[in-house]
Amino acid sequence: MIPIAKPVIGNEEINAVISVLESGMLAHGKFVEQFEASLKDYCGYKYAIAVSNGTAALHLSVLSLGKNKKIAVPDFTFGATASSVKLSGGEPVFVDVDKKTFNIDPAQLEKVITSMDVAMPVSLFGQPYDVDEINKICSENGVKIISDNAQSIGAEWNGKRNFNDDIAILSFYPTKNITTTEGGAILTDDKNVAETCALLRNHGQKERYSYEFPGYNYRMTELEAAIGLAQLKKLDSFIETRTKNAKILSELIGKHVEIPFADKRCKHVYNQFTIKTDKRDMLAKNLKSNEIGYGIYYPSPLHSQKAFNSHVKCPVAEALCKKVISLPIHPSVTEEDLNKIADVVKKSV
Numbered sequence: 001m002i003p004i005a006k007p008v009i010g011n012e013e014i015n016a017v018i019s020v021l022e023s024g025m026l027a028h029g030k031f032v033e034q035f036e037a038s039l040k041d042y043c044g045y046k047y048a049i050a051v052s053n054g055t056a057a058l059h060l061s062v063l064s065l066g067k068n069k070k071i072a073v074p075d076f077t078f079g080a081t082a083s084s085v086k087l088s089g090g091e092p093v094f095v096d097v098d099k100k101t102f103n104i105d106p107a108q109l110e111k112v113i114t115s116m117d118v119a120m121p122v123s124l125f126g127q128p129y130d131v132d133e134i135n136k137i138c139s140e141n142g143v144k145i146i147s148d149n150a151q152s153i154g155a156e157w158n159g160k161r162n163f164n165d166d167i168a169i170l171s172f173y174p175t176k177n178i179t180t181t182e183g184g185a186i187l188t189d190d191k192n193v194a195e196t197c198a199l200l201r202n203h204g205q206k207e208r209y210s211y212e213f214p215g216y217n218y219r220m221t222e223l224e225a226a227i228g229l230a231q232l233k234k235l236d237s238f239i240e241t242r243t244k245n246a247k248i249l250s251e252l253i254g255k256h257v258e259i260p261f262a263d264k265r266c267k268h269v270y271n272q273f274t275i276k277t278d279k280r281d282m283l284a285k286n287l288k289s290n291e292i293g294y295g296i297y298y299p300s301p302l303h304s305q306k307a308f309n310s311h312v313k314c315p316v317a318e319a320l321c322k323k324v325i326s327l328p329i330h331p332s333v334t335e336e337d338l339n340k341i342a343d344v345v346k347k348s349v
């Protein structure tokens with residue numbers, strides 16, 4: 001079986017977990033603080049706040065800008081992007097995406113921007129959204145930006161990991177480029193946002209049993225942070241292998257299906273290798289019978305889901321949902337695996 005995702009866990013992570021277990025300090029402590037310091041340096045932000053998962057990171061990011069906001073989100077993404085808006089009393093406004101990059105289409109965002117408080121572009125599958133265009137549109141209209149970079153740690157725009165946004169979030173779920181088991185983080189250059197998120201993460205407590213406002217328990221554990229510290233040291237080599245695998249697979253199947261497009265201004269970190277084909281269902285069936293994992297990210301646009309039920313029209317997102325399929329390119333995939341995947345693709349389309 002070639003799985004669609006596989007976390008790479010070595011002795012460094014295992015030894016780190018054992019040393020935390022032996023230390024007796026399991027909840028928030030020095031490993032969380034070290035992980036935050038390493039993350040902010042790696043990502044190029046002033047502050048990093050580690051939390052229990054990427055959804056919690058989104059939720060706190062939205063709350064730190066205020067409740068009941070109108071927030072533009074892409075129609076083609078994971079549900080948590082829009083849920084975090086609803087959970088904060090806000091209204092997600094679904095915006096269509098670009099068919100080449102899968103990311104929010106700046107021209108479509110521009111149509112609704114004057115009535116938005118915040119924009120929440122997503123760097124889907126590991127490719128940054130069009131940072132130049134989105135920053136321009138948002139700054140001209142006084143709209144704040146929360147980047148949902150859950151899938152794109154390590155990605156760059158014009159050589160930078162800091163996208164000049166107000167807040168960015170990461171997820172460390174096991175399918176992501178690095179994992180802490182469950183986990184997430186908030187990145188920002190804004191001291192007030194950082195302080196508010198840190199309080200909201202820990203029951204609103206500035207000091208023990210002194211509550212500034214009602215808060216959550218969205219803390220990351222020491223075990224998770226210790227794993228994260230070991231994973232972060234390996235991230236660049238994971239990205240290098242993913243990129244190499246994506247290149248090999250692109251060369252093998254590029255004449256048969258539409259392979260991922262990478263904007264020249266960015267570094268794509270290939271959290272997913274997502275192709276488009278009209279024969280998607282046949283390909284899925286054949287991959288399954290050949291014991292090759294795949295993912296349909298995503299089978300339906302968010303606006304059409306019961307949780308959101310919005311009447312916007314997003315024809316590009318609708319069409320993509322019928323054609324996309326993601327293939328394994330994670331660091332444990334071998335060249336032999338890539339040839340096997342390519343053979344099944346070529347025979348199916």
Ligand SMILES: Cc1ncc(COP(=O)(O)O)c(C=O)c1O
Binds near residue numbers: 055056148151184
């Ligand atoms: C685009 C996007 N946003 C948010 C999340 C939520 O992250 P988590 O699963 O860590 O809560 C994910 C996770 O899959 C994601 O892909």
